[in-house]
Amino acid sequence: xATNISTNDGFTLKINPVKCLGCLACVMVCSFHHTKMLNPxxxxxxxxxxxxxxxxxxxxxxxxxxxxYACDRCQGEKRVLCIDICPTEALYIK
Amino acid sequence: MTKNSYAGKIAFINxxxxxxxxxxxxxxxxxxxxxxxxxxxxxxxxSKIEYHPLHRNSxxxxxxxxxxxxxxxxxxxxxxxAKNYYTKGIGYSNACGYFAxxxxxxxxxxxxxxxxxxxxxxxxxxxxxxxxxxxxxIWGLTTWETEKYIKHENKDPYLxxxxxxxxxxxxxxxxxxxxxRDCAAGHCGLGAVMGxxxxxxxxxxxxxxxxLSNPDKFYRYFEEIWAKITSKSKVTNVIKKLGSLMxxxxxxxxxxxxxxxxxxxxxxxxxxxxxxxxKGFMGIGYYMCPISCRHYFKTKYGILKxxxxxxxxxxxxxxxxYDIDDVIKLxxxxxxxxxxxxxxxxxxxxxxxxxxxxxxxxxDFDGLKPEWGNSDFVERMIYKxxxxxxxxxxxxxxxxxxxRIINKGSSKFAMHIKGHDLYEAFRTRIAYxxxxxxxxxxxxxxxxxxLCEFPKLWTKEDCIRIYGIxxxxxxxxxxxxxxxxFYHERLKYVIDSIxxxxxxxxxxxxxxxxxxxxxxxLNAAVGxxxxxxxxxxxxxxxxxxxKAYNTLHAGFKRKDDYPPQRFLSEPIxxxxxxxxxxxxxKWDRLLDKYYTIHGWDAKTGLQKxxxxxxxxxxxxxxxxxxxxxxxx
Numbered sequence: 001x002a003t004n005i006s007t008n009d010g011f012t013l014k015i016n017p018v019k020c021l022g023c024l025a026c027v028m029v030c031s032f033h034h035t036k037m038l039n040p041x042x043x044x045x046x047x048x049x050x051x052x053x054x055x056x057x058x059x060x061x062x063x064x065x066x067x068x069y070a071c072d073r074c075q076g077e078k079r080v081l082c083i084d085i086c087p088t089e090a091l092y093i094k
Numbered sequence: 095m096t097k098n099s100y101a102g103k104i105a106f107i108n109x110x111x112x113x114x115x116x117x118x119x120x121x122x123x124x125x126x127x128x129x130x131x132x133x134x135x136x137x138x139x140x141s142k143i144e145y146h147p148l149h150r151n152s153x154x155x156x157x158x159x160x161x162x163x164x165x166x167x168x169x170x171x172x173x174x175x176a177k178n179y180y181t182k183g184i185g186y187s188n189a190c191g192y193f194a195x196x197x198x199x200x201x202x203x204x205x206x207x208x209x210x211x212x213x214x215x216x217x218x219x220x221x222x223x224x225x226x227x228x229x230x231x232i233w234g235l236t237t238w239e240t241e242k243y244i245k246h247e248n249k250d251p252y253l254x255x256x257x258x259x260x261x262x263x264x265x266x267x268x269x270x271x272x273x274x275r276d277c278a279a280g281h282c283g284l285g286a287v288m289g290x291x292x293x294x295x296x297x298x299x300x301x302x303x304x305x306l307s308n309p310d311k312f313y314r315y316f317e318e319i320w321a322k323i324t325s326k327s328k329v330t331n332v333i334k335k336l337g338s339l340m341x342x343x344x345x346x347x348x349x350x351x352x353x354x355x356x357x358x359x360x361x362x363x364x365x366x367x368x369x370x371x372x373k374g375f376m377g378i379g380y381y382m383c384p385i386s387c388r389h390y391f392k393t394k395y396g397i398l399k400x401x402x403x404x405x406x407x408x409x410x411x412x413x414x415x416y417d418i419d420d421v422i423k424l425x426x427x428x429x430x431x432x433x434x435x436x437x438x439x440x441x442x443x444x445x446x447x448x449x450x451x452x453x454x455x456x457x458d459f460d461g462l463k464p465e466w467g468n469s470d471f472v473e474r475m476i477y478k479x480x481x482x483x484x485x486x487x488x489x490x491x492x493x494x495x496x497x498r499i500i501n502k503g504s505s506k507f508a509m510h511i512k513g514h515d516l517y518e519a520f521r522t523r524i525a526y527x528x529x530x531x532x533x534x535x536x537x538x539x540x541x542x543x544x545l546c547e548f549p550k551l552w553t554k555e556d557c558i559r560i561y562g563i564x565x566x567x568x569x570x571x572x573x574x575x576x577x578x579x580f581y582h583e584r585l586k587y588v589i590d591s592i593x594x595x596x597x598x599x600x601x602x603x604x605x606x607x608x609x610x611x612x613x614x615x616l617n618a619a620v621g622x623x624x625x626x627x628x629x630x631x632x633x634x635x636x637x638x639x640x641k642a643y644n645t646l647h648a649g650f651k652r653k654d655d656y657p658p659q660r661f662l663s664e665p666i667x668x669x670x671x672x673x674x675x676x677x678x679x680k681w682d683r684l685l686d687k688y689y690t691i692h693g694w695d696a697k698t699g700l701q702k703x704x705x706x707x708x709x710x711x712x713x714x715x716x717x718x719x720x721x722x723x724x725x726x
Contacts, residue, residue, distance in 0.1 A: 021379030021386055024192075025320075028165055028382065032313065037303035038164055039199060048251065051238075051275050054376060054390040054397045067301065087324045087334065087384030088377070 011073055012094045013045065013082065015058040019090035022049045022056055026082035026091055033081050034069040044071035045082055058091075097305040099160045099619040100128065101203045104136075105224060107217065109291050110150065110209030112226055119203040123620075125710065127629075128203055129159030130186060131591035131636045133175035136206055137184070138639050138714070143647050147177040147185070147283065148265065148290035150210035156197065156256075156296070157204040159593020160620045163195030163304045163381075165316045166612075167323055168595025170194055170381025172256070172273065179267055179283025180492055180514040181536045183648035184640045187281040188590060189256075190380045191273035196254040199300025211292040216244065216257075219298045229294040234260060236430040237272035244297045257295035258285040259432025261480050265289055267492040268437025268479075268515065272429055276388065276399040277380065280434035282514070282535055307621030315614045319607045323598055324384050327605045329551060337377075337387030338403045338597060339366040345550060347569075347671065348411035349519040351466055352443035353509055353660055356519055357669025364410050369418045374400065383595065393419040401425040401435070404517055408439035411519075413446075413472055420469035427473065431480045436517035441489040441496060442475050444508055453502045460484045512536035512644075512654050521661050522671045523547040525566070525575040528684060529582060532655045534640035541586055542579035545601060556604035572680050576688040584633030585609060591636065592616050635709040641694075641701060642714045645723050652699030655685055695725040702726075 030043040040046070046059040046068070061068040074080045083091045100123065106115040122132045133155045145152045154176040161169045172194035178185030197205070201222035214229040232240050240257040254273070262269035262285030269285030270278045288294075306312045324330065332340050342364075347356045362368075370389055377386025378399060391400045400422050401409070409421040428435045448454045449464040456463055460478075462471055478486025488496045493515050497508035509516040514536025520527030529543025546552045546561070547569035557566035561581065563574035582601065589596050592612060600606050609626045617624055644650040656662075657676055665675040689696040693705035702725045706715035718724035 018376055021377050021383065023379040023383050024381055025165070025384065031303075032165065032309070035303065036309040037305050039301065039303035041301045042303065049274075051399075056376075085320065087379070 011071075012062075013058065013060040013071070014092050014094045015056065016090045016092070017056040017058075019088045020047065020056045020058075021088055021090075022047060023087065025085045025087065029081045029085045033074060033077060039067075041067040042069055044069050096307065096621055098307045098621050099164055099304050101158070101198045101201050101302075101304075103202050104132075104204040104206065105202050106206045106208070107224065107226075108209040109207060109211040109215065109226070109293065114224055123160075125632070126636060127160065127588070127591040127632055129157050129162070129591040129593045130173045130175070130188070130587060131632065132204055133157040133173050134184065134186065134636055134639050134643070136204065137175045137177070138643050140206065140208065141177050141643075141647070145177060147179040147182060147287060150291070151208050152177050152287065153206050153208040154284065154287045154291070155204060155206045158194045158198045159591055160616060161612075162593035163198045164306065164619055165313070165320075165382060166594050166615055167319060167598040167607075168383050169593055170383065171590070171593060171595055172197070172279070173590055173593070174271060174279045174284050176282065176284055176287040177647065178514070178535060179286050180494075181512045181644075181648050181650075183512065183536065183644035183650060184534045185282030185284065185287075186535055187270075187279035187284055189271065189273050189277040189279040190383065190595060191254070191277035192381050193254040193256050193273045193298060194593070195304075195381055196298045196300050198304060199302050200298045201300060201302060205296075207291065207293065210290065214292045214294050216295040216297060217293065218248070219296065221299070221301055232294055233263060236260070237432050238275050238430050240295050241275065244295060248297070250299065253297045253299050255295055255297045257432075258288045258293075259430060259480075261432040262286055262289035263294070264480065264482055264490070266433065266479060266482070266490040267495075268434040268441070268490070269432055270434040272432055274380065276426070276429050278429060278434065280436060281538055285432050306619050308618045312615065312618035315611065315618055319611050319615065320384070322605070322607050322611070327603055329603050329605075333385050333603065335370065335386070336366050337385045338602075339370075339387065339406070340551075341545065341548065342366055342403045342406045343548070343550065345670070346548065347519045347522045348407055349443075349509070349517070350411050351414060352412060352440075352447045352507060353519055354447065354507075354664075355668055356521055356666040356671060358411050359668065360416055363416045364406065364418055364421070366406070373418065385597075387597070391422050393422050395419060395423045398422050398426045405435055407517070407519075408435045409472070412439045412443045414467040415469045415472065416467065417469060424469060424472055424476070427476055431476065433476065433480065437492065437515045438476060438479065440509055440515040440517070441479070441493050442472055444493050444496065444504070445475070445485065445489060447507050448500060448504050453500060453504050454485070458485050507660055509658050509660065510537070511658065512648070512650060514538075516658065518543070520657065521666055521674050521676055523569040524572050524684070525578045526569070527657055527661070527676070528575055528688065529579045531657050532579065532688065534637070534644050540596060542583035544578050544582050546578065546604070552604055560600055560604060570674070572684050576684055576691055579688065580691050583637050584630045587633040587636040588629045591632070631709070635711060638701060638706060638709055638711055639714060642706075642711070642718055645700060646717060646721060650699075652685060652689070652697070655699060656681065698725065700725050
């Protein structure tokens with residue numbers, strides 16, 4: 001499913017935690033977009049699984065923090081890669 | 095140095111003196127790629143014949159492959175090798191989770207651990223720095239508690255942890271290594287090998303990026319492969335919901351009541367589609383895994399991660415426990431205490447049958463009454479095994495040894511291959527069975543066994559397209575099966591060496607990515623010029639290293655490549671395959687063919703000089719020659 005890139009300033013990435021498998025494909029593809037390298041610590045997305053409560057947490061880095069690049073809404077790409085790659089359509093833009 | 099997706103280094107940690115050495119990975123990559131290939135070559139070279147698997151200097155090796163931690167599907171698998179606790183031959187197993195990519199980003203493709211710590215320790219590897227920490231406080235804890243404790247003690251939720259439970263500490267033969275609570279490296283007693291070194295856990299964190307030789311090319315190949323799995327496969331929708339559970343079907347042979355039968359007549363009670371819908375609420379896919387082999391379930395015992403296909407066969411088929419909540423609980427209990435579920439259900443099923451046949455009494459079970467379908471009994475037996483209590487102490491040695499101890503003819507129904515407890519049922523699936531019977535590590539369907547003998551998923555056209563063999567989906571035919579197994583043996587060693595999940599190949603589904611696809615991806619990642627044939631050649635080389643290790647360390651020969659007696663002598667009692675058993679005469683001929691196409695000696699099953707030289711394994715040939723185990 002291709003997702004058009006939003007130019008809306010209110011771009012916020014959301015997750016349906018029940019759909020998310022925790023595969024980190026979105027995290028890794030984001031790292032690749034920014035650097036052509038693979039490192040979750042470069043990504044503008046963080047997914048953390050909490051096994052005690054069987055939950056998934058998403059953190060969307062809109063500004064640079066530590067090694068994490070700020071989300072640039074996939075500038076230069078044809079699609080929003082994280083949303084596009086998700087095998088369960090768990091990510092969406094609000 | 096040109097950019098590539100290797101971390102570049104191998105660490106050798108001696109727990110006896112806390113000394114650490116390093117080597118460059120590139121010393122081994124040309125001949126063995128990475129992952130399982132390099133693991134087994136290191137094991138071959140550092141493990142002495144006179145070492146017991148639990149000898150202090152017997153190494154255990156953790157390895158990643160060149161595609162580990164990249165975008166490749168299923169590239170989160172960690173490969174582990176050590177001398178096999180069951181067989182004294184080659185031992186290896188792998189597990190998914192998030193550990194392997196973290197290890198690679200921490201700077202290491204492989205970590206070999208040898209020696210023995212004086213007191214319990216855990217190893218911490220962070221961004222290239224290796225530290226050895228006391229583990230007195232966590233010795234005795236479950237794998238779940240251990241992971242939590244280490245993350246808490248280090249105040250770092252991003253640490254990835256692999257650990258052993260009490261089963262590994264007490265050297266139970268079926269002790270496994272657990273990652274992320276339910277990813278198990280179950281085969282070969284690797285948990286006990288860690289336990290014998292007083293090594294409770296390894297925690298890793300890596301913030302270094304993984305580079306690619308040709309990122310743009312890599313991404314193009316990745317997109318094609320990802321689409322094949324997530325949207326183009328004809329079984330995508332089923333797989334997305336069920337993962338490997340789709341192979342738990344009414345037409346599949348099952349190890350019912352310790353393989354006394356092979357047909358689960360109450361199959362519909364535990365239909366994966368049904369119980370996932372009713373109780374599952376979240377699929378789980380670990381690193382770069384777009385399918386859900388397991389789910390979180392809401393059970394009467396709380397929220398727990400559920401089993402994969404073998405969990406269902408182990409507890410439902412083998413022990414006839416039909417309450418899915420109980421199955422999920424027992425599966426989780428084994429993961430907590432660090433017990434391989436295949437081993438656990440096998441030894442318990444054997445003990446129930448021994449009781450049924452009057453060879454054991456209620457007194458032997460300390461007053462417990464063994465019976466099929468009784469989950470309370472199974473739970474108490476799990477504790478007895480882990481605590482080495484009563485009959486549990488006997489079962490903890492594995493079914494082959496347990497049958498020898500109890501004797502009274504109980505070996506006849508002790509299900510093992512080469513001394514390793516057996517999961518696979520194969521009176522109606524010849525290729526699947528041949529793969530398990532000849533697997534160097536002793537049983538297991540993750541060596542040469544294909545899944546093509548599931549006619550619902552594999553059509554005639556698939557058989558011809560992939561293997562060039564008509565009717566490969568007919569489980570009962572012996573024709574062409576040796577060739578299919580030979581292909582899968584090599585393919586599996588390649589897949590485990592490049593560092594991805596086997597399920598995402600044509601093994602998992604006929605229209606999944608091929609070796610050609612992964613060859614392209616690998617070349618773009620490491621800048622190599624492999625062809626698929628080159629990779630299969632390397633796969634064959636690794637297989638021959640494993641085979642030679644078995645010959646030298648365990649003395650295995652042709653006689654060790656036969657199925658358990660039960661499959662040859664007792665026909666299936668009910669269901670669509672009623673009356674079916676394996677034919678000794680046909681198996682003999684199948685083995686002749688199998689050895690011949692491998693370039694091995696059909697009479698003895700031993701390797702030939704010519705083949706080893708062709709594969710560039712002259713030193714291995716020399717070792718075998720010294721021990722008079724090479725056919726000239």
